[in-house]
Amino acid sequence: MATPARRHPRGALQERPVGWARNPLVEFDDLLNQMSGLLESTVGGAAPVVAWTPSADVTESDDAFQVELELPGVKSNDVDIEASGHELVVTGEIKEKERKGVLRRSTRRTGSFEYRLRLPGEVxxxxxxxxxxxxxxxxxVPKAEVAKPRHIEIKESDERGESGG
Structure with missing residues (x-):
C-alpha cells in the first residue's frame, strides 16, 4: 500500500518544519506582543502594560518556605518584594537595552513582571x-513558631498515677 503524498501548489516548499521549531509558548508571546502593538498604534499608546510571570521553584522545609525566581540580567534595585498575611508579591522590570544597529530578532523578555504566591500556614x-x-x-520565608512541628515528650507514670523517673 502506498502512502499518500503531500503536494504543495507550484512546488512551494513548506515554510515551517514538521513539529514545533521552537517553544509553543513563545508563539503566544509573539502573538500577544503583536496584538499589543496593534492596539497601541490604534489607541495611541493608551494600552495597558501586561506583566509577565518569571519561572519559579517553591520548596518547603520544617521551618521555612524558599522561593527561587529566575531573573537573569535583573538588578536587585529593579525588584520589589512585599509580604502581607499569606501572600508574597514580587514585582519589577527588565529594562530594554539600548543597542547599536538594527535588532533582527529578540526572544528575551523585557518590561514589567509580577510573581504572586499564596503561602499555606502561618509565616x-x-x-x-x-x-x-x-x-x-x-x-x-520563615514559618511562624505556631506553624512549626513540635516534638511532644511522653512521660511515663507508674501504676498509682505518680510520675516516675
Missing part, C-alpha cells in the same frame, strides 16, 4: 530574607 513576615545571585532571586 513570620518580619524575618523574610532575600538574596540575588547569578540571576536567581532566593526568598526565604
Amino acid at each position: 513570620d513576615t518580619d524575618k523574610i530574607t532575600a538574596d540575588m545571585k547569578d540571576g536567581v532571586l532566593t526568598i526565604t
Whole structure:
C-alpha cells in the first residue's frame, strides 16, 4: 500500500518544519506582543502594560518556605518584594537595552513582571530574607513558631498515677 503524498501548489516548499521549531509558548508571546502593538498604534499608546510571570521553584522545609525566581540580567534595585498575611508579591522590570544597529530578532523578555504566591500556614513576615545571585532571586520565608512541628515528650507514670523517673 502506498502512502499518500503531500503536494504543495507550484512546488512551494513548506515554510515551517514538521513539529514545533521552537517553544509553543513563545508563539503566544509573539502573538500577544503583536496584538499589543496593534492596539497601541490604534489607541495611541493608551494600552495597558501586561506583566509577565518569571519561572519559579517553591520548596518547603520544617521551618521555612524558599522561593527561587529566575531573573537573569535583573538588578536587585529593579525588584520589589512585599509580604502581607499569606501572600508574597514580587514585582519589577527588565529594562530594554539600548543597542547599536538594527535588532533582527529578540526572544528575551523585557518590561514589567509580577510573581504572586499564596503561602499555606502561618509565616513570620518580619524575618523574610532575600538574596540575588547569578540571576536567581532566593526568598526565604520563615514559618511562624505556631506553624512549626513540635516534638511532644511522653512521660511515663507508674501504676498509682505518680510520675516516675
